[in-house]
Amino acid sequence: MQERPTALVTAAAGAGIGAAIATRLASDGFDVIVTDVHERRCQELAAKLSADFGREFTHHALDVTDEAQVEAVVGEIAATKGRLDVLVNNAGWSKIEPVAEMSSDTWRRCLDVDLNGTFYTMRHALPLMQKNKSGVIVNISSIAAYETSTEHGAAYSAAKAGVLALTRVAAAENGRHGVRVNAITPGLIYNDFLRKIYPDDFFSGYAESRSLVGRVGRPEDVAGLVSFLVGPDSGYVTGEVYGISGGVHPHG
Numbered sequence: 001m002q003e004r005p006t007a008l009v010t011a012a013a014g015a016g017i018g019a020a021i022a023t024r025l026a027s028d029g030f031d032v033i034v035t036d037v038h039e040r041r042c043q044e045l046a047a048k049l050s051a052d053f054g055r056e057f058t059h060h061a062l063d064v065t066d067e068a069q070v071e072a073v074v075g076e077i078a079a080t081k082g083r084l085d086v087l088v089n090n091a092g093w094s095k096i097e098p099v100a101e102m103s104s105d106t107w108r109r110c111l112d113v114d115l116n117g118t119f120y121t122m123r124h125a126l127p128l129m130q131k132n133k134s135g136v137i138v139n140i141s142s143i144a145a146y147e148t149s150t151e152h153g154a155a156y157s158a159a160k161a162g163v164l165a166l167t168r169v170a171a172a173e174n175g176r177h178g179v180r181v182n183a184i185t186p187g188l189i190y191n192d193f194l195r196k197i198y199p200d201d202f203f204s205g206y207a208e209s210r211s212l213v214g215r216v217g218r219p220e221d222v223a224g225l226v227s228f229l230v231g232p233d234s235g236y237v238t239g240e241v242y243g244i245s246g247g248v249h250p251h252g
Contacts, residue, residue, distance in 0.1 A: 004031040007086035007230070008077065010064055010121060013041035016191035017140065018090040020219035021226050026053050028227055030086065033077060035062035037091075064091045064117030067124075074124040083132050086230045087125045089118045089139045089163075096153035107155045114159035115166070122170060126179065133178040136230045139167050140222070141183045141241070143249040160185075164241055171239030180238035182229050187245025189217040212247030 007025045012018040013036035026032045026049050034046045039061035046059035060073045077084055093113035095106045118139055129135025144152035145160040152160075164183055171181040188194075188211075211217075225244055228234055243250060 003083075004029060005085035006031045006033065006077065006081045006083055007088065008033045008035065008074075008084060008121075008125070009088045009090060010035050010062065010117070011091035012036055013038055013045040013059075014191070014193065016193060017186070017189055017219045017222045018088075019045055020223040021088055021090060023049065023052075024220070024223035024227050025086065025088075025230070026057065028231070031055075031081070032057055033073075034059040035073060037061065037063045064089075064120060065112040067120045070117075070120040071124050074121070074128065078128050084125055084128050085135060087121060087129075087135070087137045088226060088230075089121055089137070091117050092140065092142075092156075094153055094156040096151075096156075098150075099154045102153075102155065110153075110155035111159045111162075114156065115162040118163050119166060122166070122181075126170070126174060129179045130174065130177040135179040137167075137170065137179070137181040138226050138229050139163050139181070139183040141167075141185045143185050143187045143243065143245050145185055147249050167241070168239050175238055180234075182234075182237060182239070183241045184222060184225055184229070185241055185243045185245070186222050187217060187243075187248045189219055189222055189244075191219065210246075210248050215246070217244065217246055 007030040009018055009022045009032060012022040012034045022032050022034055034042050034057060036042045042059035042061055046057045049057040062073050063069055091113055093110055097106050122137060141163040142160040144157040145164050167181050167183040174181060221244060225242055
């Protein structure tokens with residue numbers, strides 16, 4: 001029996017994009033390693049995937065800001081699987097504070113999760129991919145990376161812009177090793193957690209006034225794009241940034 005390709009998804013066990021990506025990749029036939037800072041949610045999603053797809057899915061509690069944890073998880077994958085075919089960097093954090101009032105803790109926390117965490121996973125996954133001369137990395141950035149707006153907060157915008165630069169350089173370095181690296185910049189993709197960040201009036205009328213397709217984005221929309229970018233039909237695609245915002249902020 002042919003061994004299934006392996007995918008590692010960060011922040012995979014919440015109610016939003018990560019869980020949708022993990023589920024879609026499982027449906028596509030990947031052996032998905034579920035990681036999240038919340039151990040209980042990791043266990044629950046891995047158990048659900050195992051029940052839904054009739055095969056075992058593993059999980060690891062992982063704080064992407066802790067490089068030692070990242071190294072340990074990737075090391076475990078190398079030891080048990082011998083390969084890592086796909087890495088999806090989905091972990092993110094945001095707290096909106098004006099620059100003139102922003103605490104240093106907010107700035108550091110946002111960059112630690114959104115940018116440093118992305119670097120740590122890439123840093124430790126890339127040698128394994130290079131060794132096998134194959135691999136795909138998809139980094140989840142945001143339209144905040146290039147949108148002139150106060151909606152996202154400066155720390156989040158700066159971190160997500162850094163993810164795009166990191167993506168492009170990593171793509172340039174690793175194409176010769178058979179590794180592709182791309183990024184996705186979602187617009188508003190709804191999940192309940194966003195209610196803790198944005199006031200209610202941010203959501204009211206969004207679909208009618210801003211989205212060109214008359215609705216707010218769904219996590220499954222992003223998961224579908226990830227599925228394309230890690231699949232064979234995108235074999236000539238690397239160093240690219242794919243927007244997915246319902247036309248709110250097209251990026252060319």
